[in-house]
Amino acid sequence: MNTVLARIQGSHNTLARSLGLVVFAGAVLFIASEALGAYNELQLANGAYYFAVLAGLTVLTGLSGQISLGHGALMAVGAYTVALLIGNEQWPLVPALLAAVALTTLVGIAVGAAATRLRGPYLAGATLAFAIGLPALADKYTGTFGGENGLVVNPPTPPSWLGANFPLERWEAWIAGLGALVVLFVMNNLVRSGVGRSFRAVRDDEIAASLCGLRVARVQTLAFVLSAACAGLGGGLLTVVLQLASPGAFQLELSLSLLTAIVLGGLGSLLGAVWGAAVLVLLPSWTNDIAHSFSLSTGVSANMPLAIYGLVLITAMLVWPSGIQGGVRAVVSRVGKRRGPRAKGAAP
Amino acid sequence: MILSSYKARAAGIAGVIVVAIGIAGCGSSSSSSAPGVSATSITFGSHQPLTGPAAPGYSEIAPASQAFFDYLNAQGGIYGRKIHLTYKDDAYNPAQTVNVVHELVLQDKVFGIFEGLGTPTHTKVVGFLNSSKVPDMSVASGCPCWDNGTSQPYTYGWQPNYTIEGKILGQYIKQHFAGKKIGVFYQDDDFGNGGLTGIKDEVPASQIVSAQAYQPGGTNVAPQISAIKAAGAQVLVDFTVPIYTALGQLASFTLGYTPQLVVSNVGIDPTTVGGLLKTFSKGKAGTALIEGAITDGYLPSTADLSNPWVALFKKIHDRYDASAPFDGNVEYGMADAYTLAQALQVAGKNLTRQGLINAVNTTGSKLLGPGLVPFRYSKSNHGGYGGTEIGQVRNGQIVLFGGPLVTDPTSSGPITPYTTAQPAPPASGVSVP
CATH class of the missing domain: 3.40.50.2300 (Response regulator)
Known part of the structure; x- marks a missing residue:
């Protein structure tokens, strides 16, 4: 594995390196989905669509320096697009997902263009309003969006060549996993390209960046639109996995927990987004299990998961201020330093 | 520096794999013929x-x-x-x-x-x-x-089924509130719609002057209650969960609107609704706001x-x-x-x-x-x-009266009394035919 990684990392060609990474991640996903039970396959599918969203968001916030509290609403745009196209218009899956990405991109252009005129807390406030306002449309136009009841779609059917007993959960994990791999490929290329460098330049110093000939507003809008497209894909995949698009899935809490997840995972890092997705999927069921392991009254134990979640968050931020991936990096570099001199000493 | 960041990335990937394998380990399933059941x-x-x-x-x-x-x-x-x-x-x-x-x-x-x-x-x-x-x-x-x-x-x-409940409540309305204007406040899903269907099966359409829906999750129901009041409804029928029964009654109180209240069984439990009214009004209101409401029950009153x-x-x-x-x-x-x-x-x-x-x-x-x-x-x-059997909130408790009625959820199905006496509970365990 080390040589494979070394070859992937050693290559100077970004495209080839991204492809290698994607093939490797795909192999891991494939092996994992074969080895897992039905529920874990579902968790894998959930993690995959969360990753698609988080990868875009971590690039937006970590690389281009914009905070969005509205990505839950962008997911809703993608989710409802897929639900309407598959449920009402009987579109096949892939075109419906592409349409979700396209529509969310358009919404991203509109929101992003407004967003680049705003800074810091004002940007957060504007996207916050978006996150609160958009799901309310579903209640306003119940005829189209089905109100709180939501829109239900039929589960995707695994192709017949996979066999009659192919588990639905695994098929969902594959679909969502493939979507996540596409995002991984695009984003991994992007952050290492000129575009990625221009994101960082704008984040670090807008005046310096504009003196270098970068059009700051355009770069920021591009970052927002890219992350919106990722959120649209993630939302569309959510509909495929849950077979449901309902306002309850896109409450403000979702937008906040997305932001939490990228910070907790490691801001600006795609691997951090993987950790973040794992946190989003696994932490709620862990906190539930912990809450129920104490024999408390229903009123207390029902609200315990939130309290535990907060506690985990505070602890994690104290112990790893730069996220889980930052923690891993610190451990590795410490081990590396310790090993370094010894290796030199051993050399003749 | 570059090398260490590569190592960190490699370690990150390795970590992800460990997590994935860990999940795989948790997922080991025991293949029993009937899950969730053992001898004990x-x-x-x-x-x-x-x-x-x-x-x-x-x-x-x-x-x-x-x-x-x-x-x-x-x-x-x-x-x-x-x-x-x-x-x-x-x-x-x-x-x-x-x-x-x-x-x-x-x-x-x-x-x-x-x-x-x-x-x-x-x-x-x-x-x-x-x-x-x-x-x-x-x-x-x-x-x-x-x-x-x-x-x-x-x-x-x-x-x-809510349609059965709506029909029996509707028949009572037809018999006891003949000619009065009816307003319906209902949850905008199959629960509220089912109840509304039952009411419409029994009550003439001209009598229902307003039907207003709410989405669960919102907290302002004043627009719906105002609309029902504006339509001149003398009877307000609620197909609501308890929290919306309480919110609706508080909105009515604020508007000075006092229609005869009729509430589906699921939305009237006096302990729950009374407690909610007390909380929302900071102790000023209680079950008084639902006193006299007509409802129904299929279990004996607690x-x-x-x-x-x-x-x-x-x-x-x-x-x-x-x-x-x-x-x-x-x-x-x-x-x-x-x-x-x-x-x-x-x-x-x-x-x-x-x-x-x-x-x-x-x-x-x-x-x-x-x-x-x-x-x-x-x-x-x-x-x-x-x-169900028709009942009323009297002194903050539900009192059932008139005997149980049975019907089916079709619009033509007749509503007939059910007279078989309720068996007593067994001394222990459960009794089956």
Whole structure:
């Protein structure tokens, strides 16, 4: 594995390196989905669509320096697009997902263009309003969006060549996993390209960046639109996995927990987004299990998961201020330093 | 520096793999022929609104069911099997219901789902449960959508279907409020629509002057109540969950609107609604705002301690569930648990999922217990109780009167009295035909 990684990392060609990474991640996903039970396959599918969203968001916030509290609403745009196209218009899956990405991109252009005129807390406030306002449309136009009841779609059917007993959960994990791999490929290329460098330049110093000939507003809008497209894909995949698009899935809490997840995972890092997705999927069921392991009254134990979640968050931020991936990096570099001199000493 | 960041990335990837393998390890499944059942125990799962807009009142239901199972388990359970109920919070949010039910079935390997609560929530998992052939017993909702045993052979209703309830309430309105203008305030889903259908079956369309829907989750219902008031309705019919009954009454009070109130059984439990009114008004209002409301019930009133079933449930409540108030929600949970225990008793010692389904299909309509009316269960009809008795809130308690009525949810089905006397509860365990 080390040589494979070394070859992937050693290559100077970004495209080839991204492809290698994607093939490797795909192999891991494939092996994992074969080895897992039905529920874990579902968790894998959930993690995959969360990753698609988080990868875009971590690039937006970590690389281009914009905070969005509205990505839950962008997911809703993608989710409802897929639900309407598959449920009402009987579109096949892939075109419906592409349409979700396209529509969310358009919404991203509109929101992003407004967003680049705003800074810091004002940007957060504007996207916050978006996150609160958009799901309310579903209640306003119940005829189209089905109100709180939501829109239900039929589960995707695994192709017949996979066999009659192919588990639905695994098929969902594959679909969502493939979507996540596409995002991984695009984003991994992007952050290492000129575009990625221009994101960082704008984040670090807008005046310096504009003196270098970068059009700051355009770069920021591009970052927002890219992350919106990722959120649209993630939302569309959510509909495929849950077979449901309902306002309850896109409450403000979702937008906040997305932001939490990228910070907790490691801001600006795609691997951090993987950790973040794992946190989003696994932490709620862990906190539930912990809450129920104490024999408390229903009123207390029902609200315990939130309290535990907060506690985990505070602890994690104290112990790893730069996220889980930052923690891993610190451990590795410490081990590396310790090993370094010894290796030199051993050399003749 | 570059090297260490590569190493960090490699270590990150390795970490992700470790997590993935860890998950794989957790997922090792024991392939038993009937999941969730052993010689000494049987486990059901449930999704409940322990938090969120439907939590007030309804969050007492599953603990009360568990309390009844504890009482049975102390007597040895059913065929030596102790019954456990694993209930998880879905906050009345359909997206969470989907996750929770998958977790219960695929991860916790429950034998079946019992008492899954809510119309907008449970409709999202019926497809999954039926395609997985998991018994989906006693959905805690009166949506007509559980009744079709042909298309959903594994799902059963329990409480009266909302259309049946709407028809019986509608007949009372037609007889006692003839010629008065009617306004309907209802939840915008199959629950509210089912009730509205029943009302329309009985009450002439010209009499219904306004029907206003609300979305669960919002808190401002003043626009709907104002519209009903503006239409001049003299009778206000609520197909609401308790929190919206309370919000609606507070809005009416603020507007100085005092129509005759009629509320569906699910939205009137006086302890719950009174408590909510007290909380919302900071102690200024209470059950006075629902005093005199017409409603209906299919279980004896919890105020009637002379009823042997109510006395039994009170005894179990005091022993196993004393931290909850003894109200209609607790009675619901215990009566529902009694029905499941009866079905398990009928299904026999060699319990399988299909065996439980067959037991309810063949014997379900003969299972008598705390209910005032019989069940409608058959192979093709999976609807629960077939009627209700009219009641009224008097001195903050529900008083039932006029005798139980039964009907079916079709518009032509007649409403007839049901006169068979309620059997007394057995001294221990459950009794089955």
